[in-house]
Amino acid sequence: MTHVGIGEGMRTKGTIALIGVFVNGSPASPGCAICQMNGALVYTETTMPTNSSRVYSVSELITGLRELFHQAIGTITVQGEITGYRTPKSNLVYFEVKDDSSCMLCFALAHEIGIQLEDGLEVQVVGYPSFFQKRGSFHFRVVEIRPVGQGAIQKALDALKVKLESEGLFRSERKRALPKFPERVGLITSPDAAAYTDVLRVLQNRWGSIDIKFFPVAVQGIGAARQIVKAFDQANSFQLDVVILTRGGGSLEDLQAFNDEAVARAVFASSAPVVCGVGHERDWTTADLVADKRAATPSNAAELVTPDRIEVAASIEAIIETMEAELLHRTAMAKVEVDDLLRELVGALENRTVNVRRLLERVDRYAPELDRRIFAAKQQLESSVHGIDRAATQLIGEAERRLNERFRLLRSFSPQATLDRGYSITRLSKNGPLIKSIKQLRPGRVVTTTLADGSFDSTVTRPRP
Amino acid sequence: MTQKRSNRTQTFAQAFAELQKITEQFERDDFDLDRALEEYERGLRLAKQLKDRLKTLENTVEHMKKKISAEE
Numbered sequence: 399m400t401h402v403g404i405g406e407g408m409r410t411k412g413t414i415a416l417i418g419v420f421v422n423g424s425p426a427s428p429g430c431a432i433c434q435m436n437g438a439l440v441y442t443e444t445t446m447p448t449n450s451s452r453v454y455s456v457s458e459l460i461t462g463l464r465e466l467f468h469q470a471i472g473t474i475t476v477q478g479e480i481t482g483y484r485t486p487k488s489n490l491v492y493f494e495v496k497d498d499s500s501c502m503l504c505f506a507l508a509h510e511i512g513i514q515l516e517d518g519l520e521v522q523v524v525g526y527p528s529f530f531q532k533r534g535s536f537h538f539r540v541v542e543i544r545p546v547g548q549g550a551i552q553k554a555l556d557a558l559k560v561k562l563e564s565e566g567l568f569r570s571e572r573k574r575a576l577p578k579f580p581e582r583v584g585l586i587t588s589p590d591a592a593a594y595t596d597v598l599r600v601l602q603n604r605w606g607s608i609d610i611k612f613f614p615v616a617v618q619g620i621g622a623a624r625q626i627v628k629a630f631d632q633a634n635s636f637q638l639d640v641v642i643l644t645r646g647g648g649s650l651e652d653l654q655a656f657n658d659e660a661v662a663r664a665v666f667a668s669s670a671p672v673v674c675g676v677g678h679e680r681d682w683t684t685a686d687l688v689a690d691k692r693a694a695t696p697s698n699a700a701e702l703v704t705p706d707r708i709e710v711a712a713s714i715e716a717i718i719e720t721m722e723a724e725l726l727h728r729t730a731m732a733k734v735e736v737d738d739l740l741r742e743l744v745g746a747l748e749n750r751t752v753n754v755r756r757l758l759e760r761v762d763r764y765a766p767e768l769d770r771r772i773f774a775a776k777q778q779l780e781s782s783v784h785g786i787d788r789a790a791t792q793l794i795g796e797a798e799r800r801l802n803e804r805f806r807l808l809r810s811f812s813p814q815a816t817l818d819r820g821y822s823i824t825r826l827s828k829n830g831p832l833i834k835s836i837k838q839l840r841p842g843r844v845v846t847t848t849l850a851d852g853s854f855d856s857t858v859t860r861p862r863p
Numbered sequence: 864m865t866q867k868r869s870n871r872t873q874t875f876a877q878a879f880a881e882l883q884k885i886t887e888q889f890e891r892d893d894f895d896l897d898r899a900l901e902e903y904e905r906g907l908r909l910a911k912q913l914k915d916r917l918k919t920l921e922n923t924v925e926h927m928k929k930k931i932s933a934e935e
Contacts, residue, residue: 579876606919613927707917714910717886721906724889725899732896
């Protein structure tokens with residue numbers, strides 16, 4: 399007959415009273431009485447039909463107890479303060495977790511614990527009760543540790559932030575601008591995380607032909623920080639336009655690598671600007687603080703490093719429209735200038751002709767008697783007058799022909815034709831942008847409207863969408 | 864790497880910057896109309912090139928060797 403009891407003091411969600419029955423060296427499930435009760439685990443004693451003459455080996459008993467405890471209680475969470483933290487071998491971690499009245503030995507493997515432990519740290523240990531096979535002593539087999547509240551980790555992190563800040567690693571003046579159109583992007587994250595696929599998907603959606611250099615790293619756990627630092631070393635040997643360091647959200651322990659001093663310094667020393675994005679975190683990690691740009695999520699990090707192809711296409715259209723509007727404006731101005739010049743030219747030529755005619759009339763009037771004597775001269779004069787007339791007509795004709803050519807040229811690309819049909823162009827100011835949306839207008843806004851033959855200003859009273 | 868880069872044809876960023884520069888010229892008062900026409904045509908060509916490039920959808924992902932974990 400064996401009875402197993404668990405003392406008060408172990409708090410679990412649905413508390414269990416356990417009675418283990420040990421038959422023939424292994425837990426006898428049918429005889430194992432488990433009763434659930436509210437409150438603390440209670441000590442129970444059961445008398446079982448057992449083979450009292452059977453002699454068990456010690457290892458049979460210990461193995462059985464291990465299996466029994468593991469199966470009956472399963473994985474639970476226990477809260478207490480760490481004391482007696484020690485690592486006799488590099489991969490073996492021992493410590494006690496205590497409260498005011500009790501103390502329990504805990505055992506874990508170093509690589510399973512993502513945080514630095516120290517005495518006095520209030521923690522929740524996740525694991526199951528067990529027994530050492532060799533010595534048969536009870537312990538709690540820890541598989542995960544979470545610090546509770548403002549524990550030592552938070553304190554250490556705060557101290558690190560103060561240190562890095564005093565060294566100027568967070569200064570806004572040293573933050574570098576991100577490239578507008580990146581061609582080579584470094585990506586440092588875990589290939590297993592959703593962050594990885596999120597970043598690639600957003601990059602793909604927003605922009606094309608990016609050469610992405612992916613540096614796979616662990617983003618949490620033992621060695622994650624070292625891997626990230628090495629990834630930055632590697633990334634620095636490429637001429638990258640920007641580097642994304644990212645992971646999904648997590649607890650403070652999960653984010654240890656992103657709060658690591660060496661990682662902060664690697665981000666600072668990166669030859670390309672760094673965008674750091676930790677998923678859905680309210681608190682900034684030190685990597686966020688040092689990075690040239692902090693993103694709210696992995697997807698957001700990808701958005702920050704790429705323009706949106708639709709927006710870029712729209713801005714290209716806008717540039718072309720601005721150019722066309724300017725061209726229209728300039729051709730209209732040129733037309734006015736050419737008109738003025740032609741009027742001047744025609745006027746000057748007409749004056750010349752009139753003057754020569756008057757001179758001729760005078761000659762006719764005052765010197766009829768000299769006709770014969772100056773007949774030859776007159777003939778010569780007349781012929782030159784005709785010449786001047788012809789030349790004038792020719793010049794005017796030529797000028798008009800050139801003007802018409804110019805008009806045709808201008809009209810071929812000018813929206814003037816559209817204006818001639820009665821349309822108008824309205825701008826925010828004389829040479830300002832075109833008004834294409836009612837959203838650009840506010841009451842009281844003075845706008846300039848260009849018609850085919852001139853322009854006027856007007857004031858907006860009631861814009862109606 | 865540097866060499867490969869400089870040998871490439873104009874990057875998107877360069878072409879876009881050039882287009883913006885052309886537009887800035889249009890906004891200057893002393894910009895000659897004959898040149899305006901030329902620049903307008905050049906601008907249209909650049910815009911078309913840029914829009915064509917926007918149609919390139921695929922990104923390439925190169926996995927860098929993870930030497931790190933082997934050293935752990």
